[in-house]
Amino acid sequence: MKNIVVLGSTGSIGRQTLDIVRAFPDELRVVGLSAWSNRDLLMQQAKEFWPQMVCCESLGEDLPHGCRPVHDLTEMVNDPRVDLVMLAVVGAVGLLPALETLRAGKALALANKEPVVMAGELLTTTAAKHHAPILPVDSEPSAIWQCLHGEDAAKSVRRIIITASGGAFRNSPLSKLAAMTPEEALKHPTWTMGKKITIDSATLMNKAFEVIESHWLFNMPWDRIDAVIHPQSVIHSVVEFEDGSLKAQMGPPDMRFPIQHALFYPRRLPNPNLQTLDLLKVGSLTFEALDPNRYPCFTLGLETAKKGGTYPAVLNAANEEAVSLFLKKEIGFLDIQKFVTLAVERHAPSKTSGLEDILEADAWARRTVRQAVKGA
Amino acid sequence: MKNIVVLGSTGSIGRQTLDIVRAFPDELRVVGLSAWSNRDLLMQQAKEFWPQMVCCESLGEDLPHGCRPVHDLTEMVNDPRVDLVMLAVVGAVGLLPALETLRAGKALALANKEPVVMAGELLTTTAAKHHAPILPVDSEPSAIWQCLHGEDAAKSVRRIIITASGGAFRNSPLSKLAAMTPEEALKHPTWTMGKKITIDSATLMNKAFEVIESHWLFNMPWDRIDAVIHPQSVIHSVVEFEDGSLKAQMGPPDMRFPIQHALFYPRRLPNPNLQTLDLLKVGSLTFEALDPNRYPCFTLGLETAKKGGTYPAVLNAANEEAVSLFLKKEIGFLDIQKFVTLAVERHAPSKTSGLEDILEADAWARRTVRQAVKGA
Numbered sequence: 001m002k003n004i005v006v007l008g009s010t011g012s013i014g015r016q017t018l019d020i021v022r023a024f025p026d027e028l029r030v031v032g033l034s035a036w037s038n039r040d041l042l043m044q045q046a047k048e049f050w051p052q053m054v055c056c057e058s059l060g061e062d063l064p065h066g067c068r069p070v071h072d073l074t075e076m077v078n079d080p081r082v083d084l085v086m087l088a089v090v091g092a093v094g095l096l097p098a099l100e101t102l103r104a105g106k107a108l109a110l111a112n113k114e115p116v117v118m119a120g121e122l123l124t125t126t127a128a129k130h131h132a133p134i135l136p137v138d139s140e141p142s143a144i145w146q147c148l149h150g151e152d153a154a155k156s157v158r159r160i161i162i163t164a165s166g167g168a169f170r171n172s173p174l175s176k177l178a179a180m181t182p183e184e185a186l187k188h189p190t191w192t193m194g195k196k197i198t199i200d201s202a203t204l205m206n207k208a209f210e211v212i213e214s215h216w217l218f219n220m221p222w223d224r225i226d227a228v229i230h231p232q233s234v235i236h237s238v239v240e241f242e243d244g245s246l247k248a249q250m251g252p253p254d255m256r257f258p259i260q261h262a263l264f265y266p267r268r269l270p271n272p273n274l275q276t277l278d279l280l281k282v283g284s285l286t287f288e289a290l291d292p293n294r295y296p297c298f299t300l301g302l303e304t305a306k307k308g309g310t311y312p313a314v315l316n317a318a319n320e321e322a323v324s325l326f327l328k329k330e331i332g333f334l335d336i337q338k339f340v341t342l343a344v345e346r347h348a349p350s351k352t353s354g355l356e357d358i359l360e361a362d363a364w365a366r367r368t369v370r371q372a373v374k375g376a
Numbered sequence: 377m378k379n380i381v382v383l384g385s386t387g388s389i390g391r392q393t394l395d396i397v398r399a400f401p402d403e404l405r406v407v408g409l410s411a412w413s414n415r416d417l418l419m420q421q422a423k424e425f426w427p428q429m430v431c432c433e434s435l436g437e438d439l440p441h442g443c444r445p446v447h448d449l450t451e452m453v454n455d456p457r458v459d460l461v462m463l464a465v466v467g468a469v470g471l472l473p474a475l476e477t478l479r480a481g482k483a484l485a486l487a488n489k490e491p492v493v494m495a496g497e498l499l500t501t502t503a504a505k506h507h508a509p510i511l512p513v514d515s516e517p518s519a520i521w522q523c524l525h526g527e528d529a530a531k532s533v534r535r536i537i538i539t540a541s542g543g544a545f546r547n548s549p550l551s552k553l554a555a556m557t558p559e560e561a562l563k564h565p566t567w568t569m570g571k572k573i574t575i576d577s578a579t580l581m582n583k584a585f586e587v588i589e590s591h592w593l594f595n596m597p598w599d600r601i602d603a604v605i606h607p608q609s610v611i612h613s614v615v616e617f618e619d620g621s622l623k624a625q626m627g628p629p630d631m632r633f634p635i636q637h638a639l640f641y642p643r644r645l646p647n648p649n650l651q652t653l654d655l656l657k658v659g660s661l662t663f664e665a666l667d668p669n670r671y672p673c674f675t676l677g678l679e680t681a682k683k684g685g686t687y688p689a690v691l692n693a694a695n696e697e698a699v700s701l702f703l704k705k706e707i708g709f710l711d712i713q714k715f716v717t718l719a720v721e722r723h724a725p726s727k728t729s730g731l732e733d734i735l736e737a738d739a740w741a742r743r744t745v746r747q748a749v750k751g752a
Contacts, residue, residue: 146623151642243644244651257619261619268531286659
């Protein structure tokens with residue numbers, strides 16, 4: 001029996017994680033749930049899974065018996081009963097609980113990629129120091145991880161090839177991108193996901209983030225990570241080995257597969273609720289080069305990440321802020337790239353890049369984008 | 377430094393094995409070479425690699441200094457210097473050296489699939505008894521093996537999916553198959569291979585053999601091995617795991633990749649002579665159901681193998697004989713299936729299926745096919 005907490009349990013990944021728990025009542029026990037603001041769903045979840053701890057901004061008095069309100073995620077992840085933390089929150093808010101989980105030496109199932117983007121080095125050195133495993137949940141890093149099972153990741157890998165669906169606007173005329181609405185950008189061709197990541201998929205910032213995530217999680221140099229458009233989202237990523245052999249991990253576009261892999265690794269248990277992939281129905285798998293003119297955020301994301309220091313934190317925070325403003329219709333689709341570029345260009349990097357510097361750069365970038373939008 | 381012998385060094389796999397040896401002079405040393413009848417090429421190879429032992433039907437007096445003629449493959453594989461035997465002969469003649477290699481507790485790199493077809497149980501139990509690894513070289517079993525690295529093969533695998541190019545006649549009208557010549561059948565769409573295996577690819581008997589090989593090498597029940605037509609020969613096979621995740625091994629259609637993997641496993645060394653796969657150039661990967669009307673040998677092969685006992689030996693021997701007669705233009709393309717069926721139907725299985733029974737069934741099947749062809 002593995003005791004897990006789900007941080008961000010009312011979001012897309014959180015709900016799908018609980019779906020896996022439902023399928024394996026003898027394997028997984030939920031000891032903690034947290035949500036940002038969806039109190040009603042959190043209460044429903046608490047009544048179904050009966051965790052010992054619940055955390056939410058505004059908790060009422062009607063918690064189930066034995067279910068204790070916790071005001072701090074730090075307290076929750078440090079509870080001695082906890083074996084694994086599923087980090088399924090959205091954005092930079094996941095950084096502190098991620099660090100706390102690793103410092104406690106516990107397994108971190110990482111669906112929340114923004115902390116790795118902003119503080120990849122800090123997270124991976126903390127994980128190494130405390131012998132705490134980081135288990136990728138995002139489908140592409142999970143694919144790479146699965147392809148590396150049983151291989152010598154340090155010596156045998158020549159290249160990682162991350163696949164990208166191309167998002168909502170893969171086939172839209174470039175001239176129409178400026179006028180695209182949030183509703184249009186949220187129509188992802190293959191995956192059903194949360195809003196933030198779906199917009200990041202339309203800009204392909206999400207793919208830059210996955211390259212950054214792979215750089216840190218698999219200790220892979222930048223020039224040995226490629227991205228390729230694969231519209232069917234069946235091959236979730238590919239590893240090319242030094243001897244020229246390649247391995248690809250495949251599956252239906254359903255996040256419950258990588259969630260389950262992170263929860264049970266190294267075991268692979270049958271889950272009758274999940275559909276199998278029928279290669280005959282798939283028919284054809286195609287690959288296209290990634291067009292930098294269509295996806296300037298991809299280049300912007302990578303170039304900024306390579307600068308290192310506090311730049312990646314600025315990249316992530318400016319992007320979070322810009323995506324949020326786009327979803328509120330305060331800026332246009334192409335303004336996302338514009339305002340992230342502005343923040344990156346104006347950033348005066350700090351000499352150190354410890355946690356304090358990262359958090360400060362994060363706050364500065366958000367302010368900078370908000371003020372620039374107001375002034376625009 | 378690994379000391380290897382190459383049995384069948386003048387054939388397609390043998391020559392490609394020596395190509396790998398050429399690329400790694402500090403890693404591999406050839407201590408023995410054997411060939412069936414191509415004495416001239418064997419002498420050339422002996423002069424280049426200077427092995428301690430050479431075996432051929434008709435050896436002359438001009439062996440290089442230090443190079444000893446050996447009259448028996450058994451003697452060669454038992455030489456204490458030998459670490460690994462590359463079995464690259466064609467057909468049932470590989471069975472005895474395969475068994476001898478395993479009995480000596482040495483690694484058997486297995487390109488020659490017929491011994492596994494005719495005596496899969498005997499080979500795998502011998503390997504287990506003597507703790508001798510069988511390293512698959514055939515591209516599809518190699519792909520499965522690579523997908524299983526680091527996985528719990530006994531508990532985690534739901535299904536193996538073997539890919540097939542479909543051979544020379546995938547798109548030919550069924551009405552024209554009867555008149556197809558050896559020249560036409562030898563035009564394989566994606567792989568350059570020896571004659572026997574290229575004909576087996578046109579009938580798809582080769583794919584039945586790979587299912588049989590996978591059944592034995594990976595201890596996989598018959599009903600959990602599927603075959604699918606994949607005309608591009610880029611995905612060499614797929615493993616579907618119990619949790620619904622799939623892994624595929626990919627690479628250009630070049631046997632030197634799986635040969636090298638078997639020679640160096642678990643290491644993956646860069647070989648500048650091998651081309652890398654460019655997914656963007658590949659463009660599209662497709663999958664089609666295998667049509668049993670086009671490929672009756674596939675069904676025949678599997679049904680016969682499942683009967684067990686001495687039936688698989690009859691299947692293999694009758695097929696070897698029929699393919700040989702087809703190549704000599706003594707029978708037509710569709711007669712291959714006809715004469716294999718005849719041998720299988722006439723076979724009176726022996727009660728036991730030890731080595732003697734297998735060899736006897738093999739000889740009986742060859743005689744039966746030859747006599748039936750003469751009488752036809």
